[in-house]
Amino acid sequence: MSSATATLVLVIIFAFAALLLALPSVMSRRERRRRAAETPDADLQTDAPTAPTEPEAPPPEDATEAPAAVLTERLGRSRAPFRGLRDRWRARRLDDDAWDDLEETLLLADVGVPTTGRLLDSLRSDARRAGIGDADQLPPLLAARIADELGEGTDRSLHHDAGHPNVWLLVGVNGVGKTTTAAKLAQRELDAGHRVLLVAADTFRAAAAEQLAHWGGTVGVDVTRGQPGGDPASVVFDAMQSAQARGIDTVIVDTAGRLHTKVNLMEELKKIRRIVERFPDTLGEVLLVLDASTGQNGLTQASQFTEAVGVTGVVLTKLDGTAKGGIVLAVEAELGVPVKLIGIGEHATDLVTFDPRDFAAALIG
């Protein structure tokens, strides 16, 4: 054991030493990398063949816009705890237990401690002002508060100009549903009568491009893809050139999933954004895709991605599960990034515009 301890002491010391020695050069290297990244790349001419897909793809099952009723129905499962709350609250006095109950319900919906606290504080003063004594009068007030928190007047449309390609960049951590969202967006744009190009800029994950190509075939949209392991920025560059030449209206770029803590990968994303910016005025949206089941880490994700590539909107996916997506309250409140779209199913048409009122109402019932 004593030799193990000695070894351990050594290791600790060396780890520190190595750390200290390596740090300054890390910084100088960073500096260089940044400078290098800012100069235009010479190696953009890698081949990124455009894979044309037959336009006569099978038509989407139900091309109708999902109305509020559908949303309410789809969100039905996430309402369950709130409904339970209402049942528990029938003919109950508004006492401390009731407030605790409400707090627990909000926390269980991933709303988070600070936002829950703020909501409850304002709800308390609302209740006092309105002289509410019965607990079951609270849900409508809470719905109003949540809708308020989400800012009903916020512009949630996707930026799109006529006459030139509009690029919508999809970013996010692994497994949130970026590729599926890209396909759904393509379907929406197609329905709106736009010419659409899908870009598979995920050259990292095995078979990610195949997945998008499959979707491209399903919705009937061309997919530009690069070599596996290639430079995603070069794929985007080629796609932009071809989009301009072909008079494409909407370019939807599916990027590789990356954890916001990986500096290199975030740099790669910045580079993709810079490439798009070389084509003036084309960058329409940078959409962060967030999984509805994400917990408090969602806020960190949103702030890191915003800092790196300037997120303009959030797409909240997988709301058809039991997760409530309460984290978007915090994302909107703290970062001012609006939720623009929600994904509520597996079909290409299951992507609808986010409506705070519907969302709050669907959440509380």
Add this chain to the structure above:
Amino acid sequence: MFETLADRFDAIFRRLRSRGRLSEADVDEVAREIRLALLEADVNVRVVKAFVNRLKARATGAEVAESLSPAQQVIKIVHEELTATLGGSAGTLHPAKRPPAVIVLIGLQGTGKTTAAAKLARHLEHHGRPAFLVAADLQRPAAVDQLQVLGERAGVPVWTGGPDPVTVATAGVREAERLGRHVVIIDTAGRLQVDADLMGELGRVIDAVDPSDVLLTVDAMIGQDAVRVATEFAEQVPLTGVVLTKLDGDARGGAALSVKEVTGLPILFAGIGEKLDDFEPFYPDRLASRILGMGDVLTLIEKAEAAFDADQAKAAEEKLRSGRFTLEDFLDQMRQMKKMGPLQSIVGMLPGVPKELRDAELDEGELGRVEAIICSMTPAERRDPSLINGSRRHRIARGSGTSTQQVNSLLKQFKVVQQMMRTMSKPGKGKRRGRVPVPGIPGMPGMPGMPGR
């Protein structure tokens, strides 16, 4: 991973240590802080409630009141409770009734089943158990391709093809048996636990292959829903354990705490990176230590013993104590340490490392640069860096492909390191430090968090 939770506990405990006697109000305050810390870490609300109640009951009891250092005692209780919540000792895979052992991976969409399948296969191969992958996710476009590519990279055969998941799975298991593979890992489609059709299909797959383990993949970033998802999956299929994925992010991983506590399912493995080898068994007690900022010393010792030669280590240690530690010795030790894995992960396991250092992004290539600089010195220079004058500096820089500034900064850093080593290796002194003193590291302005926004 888990840094933020560790940081919060760190702050709470530091305040606690400064108190002599603990009043009930103190305990209440600690309990409140811990509640907040756990909730922010996505620990399930109900689990937090139970945890805090247990903590309060014990902290106001006799074991603390009669203790000489009540604060220390409370810390110990938190540690014990957290370890218990996290799952006590490590879990293992079940042995098969008859080979091959069948493992079915299930979970929500996007939790990382396919990647986990390939990583698990590789892990088992490394432990002498020939694995076999079966691509039974026929739902997501290109999921089969993905597993095929990953299987190729992992060097594990992949079974594909078949009209439905049940057929694929049974044929895959038969094939594995024929090939004499020990373990079959079946990758299934992601599904919602409330999707009756897909859950029914999953039940049929499981019935058909009679698995020894059914593992649920859980994303470390998941929030409060984790418990519900795990519970409802467990109600419908015979779950035996959990694989925690994407643990390399900064998610606080409260899901890990809660799922075990509520469902009793052990967390068997954790995915900790993008590479196929970034996958390891999950040790709950060690993780509890890591969460509490006490470092993961056990893993560190294991890794160190595997990498270091005992005699050499002893010799180096003696040199260290005597203060005759040179760049040459450093180079030797650094090369040994490389065998222990990425520096970042080693630093993460160290106890009492300041947050700034833990969070610093490290590039292994930088160690290579340090190595190159030292290698470009003459043996005399390595033993006595004060020999190095302007022209020698220039030569070293040219020899190592660096700049004189880089050589300079290395020499400067080494001086600091020597100083630090002398302090740290003094017997007895190193024991009580809560934090290692890092004497004014030059050139660390604000840390390189996010350059060039």
